[in-house]
Amino acid sequence: MSSKPFHLSWFLSRGFGPKAWHHEWGGTDAAQARWMMPDLFVDLARSMERACFDYLIIEDSCNVPYTYQNSHNAYLRQAAATPKLDPATLVPYLAMATKHLGLVPTLSASEYPPYLLARLVNSLDHLTEGRVGWNMVTGSNDGGAQNYGKDKHVPHDERYDRADEVADIVTQLWESWEPDAVVLDRDNVIFADGNKVHPINYKGQYFSCRGPLTAPRSPQGRPVLCQAGGSPRGLRFASRWADTIIATAESVADMKRQRETIRATAVEQGRNPDNIKVLFLADPIIDRDMETARQRRRDEIAFAEQNIEFALAMMSTLTGIDFSQFPLDEPLPPLTSNGHQSAAKKWVGRTPREITKQRANRSGLDYTGTPEHVAGMMEEVMQEVGGDGFLLTFGDFSRRYVAEICDGLVPVLQKRGLTKRGYSYKTFRENLMEF
Numbered sequence: 001m002s003s004k005p006f007h008l009s010w011f012l013s014r015g016f017g018p019k020a021w022h023h024e025w026g027g028t029d030a031a032q033a034r035w036m037m038p039d040l041f042v043d044l045a046r047s048m049e050r051a052c053f054d055y056l057i058i059e060d061s062c063n064v065p066y067t068y069q070n071s072h073n074a075y076l077r078q079a080a081a082t083p084k085l086d087p088a089t090l091v092p093y094l095a096m097a098t099k100h101l102g103l104v105p106t107l108s109a110s111e112y113p114p115y116l117l118a119r120l121v122n123s124l125d126h127l128t129e130g131r132v133g134w135n136m137v138t139g140s141n142d143g144g145a146q147n148y149g150k151d152k153h154v155p156h157d158e159r160y161d162r163a164d165e166v167a168d169i170v171t172q173l174w175e176s177w178e179p180d181a182v183v184l185d186r187d188n189v190i191f192a193d194g195n196k197v198h199p200i201n202y203k204g205q206y207f208s209c210r211g212p213l214t215a216p217r218s219p220q221g222r223p224v225l226c227q228a229g230g231s232p233r234g235l236r237f238a239s240r241w242a243d244t245i246i247a248t249a250e251s252v253a254d255m256k257r258q259r260e261t262i263r264a265t266a267v268e269q270g271r272n273p274d275n276i277k278v279l280f281l282a283d284p285i286i287d288r289d290m291e292t293a294r295q296r297r298r299d300e301i302a303f304a305e306q307n308i309e310f311a312l313a314m315m316s317t318l319t320g321i322d323f324s325q326f327p328l329d330e331p332l333p334p335l336t337s338n339g340h341q342s343a344a345k346k347w348v349g350r351t352p353r354e355i356t357k358q359r360a361n362r363s364g365l366d367y368t369g370t371p372e373h374v375a376g377m378m379e380e381v382m383q384e385v386g387g388d389g390f391l392l393t394f395g396d397f398s399r400r401y402v403a404e405i406c407d408g409l410v411p412v413l414q415k416r417g418l419t420k421r422g423y424s425y426k427t428f429r430e431n432l433m434e435f
């Protein structure tokens with residue numbers, strides 16, 4: 001039996017920031033000093049389009065963290081979660097370099113007022129002719145909230161209650177102009193028909209908004225909604241709104257369970273589960289033979305162990321818990337997090353050192369080997385899980401890594417009929433929903 005095709009996307013871990021800056025193949029000093037220029041990301045987007053990826057998602061967080069050791073020093077020393085430029089500013093550069101690739105900036109529902117967010121994404125959807133999405137996150141640590149006038153973050157589940165309202169307002173605003181509201185009748189001097197443009201008059205518990213939006217409905221109408229919610233409340237939010245859910249899993253059984261839970265929750269909310277594409281993080285290491293690839297993975301794990309401060313600092317900012325307080329080789333006690341609750345839950349009972357090793361192999365599944373080996377593994381995993389694809393990631397990717405994936409691994413996936421060889425439709429949403 002031939003395998004069902006699956007989707008490919010790319011998670012730009014640590015957002016619009018420096019990449020591979022102290023790693024081999026990271027480029028010249030001059031190129032590294034110009035990390036805030038779009039060049040590397042433009043090259044990535046072009047390569048992804050050559051390999052027919054569905055979308056690139058640009059991570060974001062909006063503070064210089066200080067959770068680890070109550071200081072921002074480790075974060076700045078390691079370029080861990082900082083510095084970062086605004087992901088929305090990168091989108092037009094990537095759009096100009098490509099024709100089909102979906103582009104998904106992260107915009108926090110806890111930071112953006114809904115009208116501003118709706119307007120920004122609608123503008124980007126017009127500018128990209130229907131290729132934009134919104135990664136609808138809710139934020140993770142108090143430092144972020146403190147940049148927006150609060151002492152601490154809103155409690156975890158309430159953040160999702162607020163985000164429900166944000167999503168409701170944003171999607172209503174996107175549809176506040178009927179598709180044929182713009183008449184452009186030059187003879188009778190009518191630009192738009194006022195009867196086809198509607199205030200939304202939204203009054204919720206947290207927000208109110210009159211509407212309509214300042215601009216016509218964009219090519220997708222509703223740009224693609226993307227979410228990653230691991231906790232029960234996060235999952236409910238994601239299943240209600242998202243067209244694509246990005247997930248982490250540590251085993252094939254876990255992937256299968258998560259996808260089934262998401263699909264069942266979507267059905268409970270009256271949605272067709274086939275309209276939610278669940279993509280799982282994977283960080284392949286590809287080389288010409290198995291041993292060379294395995295050695296690269298061993299080197300990466302050894303480096304992560306030596307440089308354990310990086311992992312501890314990242315874990316701290318994700319959860320709001322200072323991991324410098326725990327001995328490295330003792331199992332972690334029960335943890336209470338107002339940040340990424342699903343991550344904190346997974347770490348309980350493991351030692352910080354074990355978690356660091358595991359994070360060096362982020363997917364939990366070891367996608368290491370030749371292109372044939374890794375493609376075969378991806379095929380087997382997807383057959384077992386049932387869909388819908390992978391979200392490739394490597395926080396310190398270089399142009400070499402991009403070529404290994406896009407020009408090494410993907411041609412093998414395509415030859416096996418597992419991923420697409422072209423884009424059938426004009427918009428990101430249509431291409432994502434094709435299968």
Ligand SMILES: Cc1cc2nc3c(=O)[nH]c(=O)nc-3n(C[C@H](O)[C@H](O)[C@H](O)COP(=O)(O)O)c2cc1C
Nearest residue numbers: 059060106137139228229230231234246340341342
């Ligand atoms: C693949 C992936 C990408 C994510 N990207 C971001 C991001 O860019 N910014 C952010 O604040 N949170 C990001 N998150 C965090 C989620 O939006 C969510 O807050 C987190 O998974 C915790 O949710 P939970 O508390 O419901 O488990 C990401 C999570 C995953 C799994």
